Amino acid sequence: MKSTRTVSMLAAVAAVACMTTFAVVPAAQAADQAGTVTSSRSFPSYSVARKDLTVEATSTSAEADSNWGSTENLNVPHTQSQAEKDAAAAEKAAQEQAAREQAEAAAAASRSAERQTLSQSSDSDSSASSDSTSSGTTISAPAANASADALVAYATQFVGYPYVSGGNTPNGWDCSGFVQYVFAQFGISLPRTSGEQATVGTAVASIADAKPGDILANGTHAAIYIGNGLVINAMNPVQGTQICGLSVFYSSYSIRRVL
Incomplete structure (x- = not known):
């Protein structure tokens, strides 16, 4: 139970x-x-605590008057802006233009002084065997025979003579005025302008066929060929009358023979 x-x-x-x-x-x-x-979730237990937990947070002390420099002491290269570059280019162009104007003014003043001296001097006898310019330079009379060699020898004595726009005498001439004056001393009458001088005489086919005494001319410039690729010509107010290469012509030109 x-x-x-x-x-x-x-x-x-x-x-x-x-x-x-x-x-x-x-x-x-x-x-x-x-x-x-x-x-x-179970985590392993640690019986030893970590030390130096703040080791990365240590700091270094510095003197109160320590000089750590500033941004002004940094050697940073300066790059110009486009506006600054444009301003510098404009200033340089203005300086160059001022220099050119100063040189032209000095040349004009020199020519003016020469013309004033000329007006105060007495006229020379046109039949004399030699002439004198206002600067006192003696000009040799052209040779009696009108040969091309004589014309070149006569023309080359004018190196350094002044350039005057519209002039046609040793006291000042432009390119065509110079050519006209030289040929006139040999009894040859030429037109006044370079464009007209490019049509006188007989045409020469190329510079390889050119001879001393030939005229090289176009609508803007005229010169006298002296051989070896050189011409004598009145260039500008700064350079005056000079012997130079054919590069003085910036475009095509005619070669004309009158002697």
Whole structure:
């Protein structure tokens, strides 16, 4: 009887345990379905604490009057802006223009002084064997024979004589005025302008066929050929009358022979 009662009690306990198990599982599943996640993570334990945790935060002291420099002491290259470059270029061009104007003014003043001296001097005899310019330079009379070599020899003595726009005498001439004057001393009358002088006499085919004494001319310049690719000509107010190469002609030209 007693053993029967004991078995009944054990069975009741087992039944209660089973009911408890089934009650817990659905509750866990319900919690999982509601989006609740439970996790656990274990970390290793440390028995020794780290030292020198602030080693990277150490600082260095400096004297209160220490000089660490400033941005003014930095050697930084200076790059000009486009506006600064344009301003510098304009200033340089202005300086060059001023220098040219000063040189031209000096040349004009020199020519003016020469003309004033000429007006105060007495006229020379046109039949004399030699003439003198206002600067006192003696001009040799042209040779009696009107040969090309004589004309070139006569023309080359005028190197350094002044350039005067519109002039046609040793006291000042322009390019065509110089050519006209030289040929006039040999009894040859030429037109006044370079464009007209480019049509006189006989045409020469090329510079390879040119001879000393030929006239080289176009609409803007005229010169006398002296051989070896050189001409004598009145160039400009600064350079005056000079011997130079054919590069003095910036465009094509005619070669004319009158002797």
